[in-house]
Amino acid sequence: MGSRLWIDLVNSAPAALGDFLATDDGWHRWLRAAGLDAGAADAMRPQALALRETLARLFECLRTGSKPKPADIERVNDLLAAGAPQPRLAWRGGALVVEEHRPEGAGPLAAIAADFADFAARHEPARLRHCANPECSLVFYDTARNGTRRWCSMAACGNRSKVRSHRLRASAVSEG
Ligand SMILES: [Zn+2]
Known part of the structure; x- marks a missing residue:
């Protein structure tokens, strides 16, 4: 919640x-x-x-x-x-x-x-956002002071995205 x-x-x-x-x-x-x-x-x-x-x-x-x-x-x-x-x-x-x-x-x-x-x-309208994970349907209100939150939750979507970009980087390195 x-x-x-x-x-x-x-x-x-x-x-x-x-x-x-x-x-x-x-x-x-x-x-x-x-x-x-x-x-x-x-x-x-x-x-x-x-x-x-x-x-x-x-x-x-x-x-x-x-x-x-x-x-x-x-x-x-x-x-x-x-x-x-x-x-x-x-x-x-x-x-x-x-x-x-x-x-x-x-x-x-x-x-x-x-x-x-x-x-x-x-x-504040700018703080109403959709989760940045395209597979995630959740929305949220960003209450962080700097207003830079991108994910519905770090645990659910933030980490997954980190792991994915890490994997992409790793595979790019190994292919390169
Ligand atoms: Zn999400």
């Missing part, structure tokens, strides 16, 4: 591991790895798939500065509305007070949408 919930959802079908959202079991495992409530999540899997497509498109819009599709904004807005705390009156200690009430059943998708909304308001 990376740094942001919404980017982790976009990355939930890595080429090397398969699609976590293809089965209820995989979806539960993904939710637990993301630290989200996996209870009663089965019914949400189709919406999770749709949200992943929406967020993947929004990733490209943020990265390139292009205008998002209204339907994609609407999908995120619906989830934000579903997860937003509602003010409620309650009688406490002989007085009326206002309490914040979190709607039940908003669940993990609302949390992912909230993470995206929070991110979208203050991202």
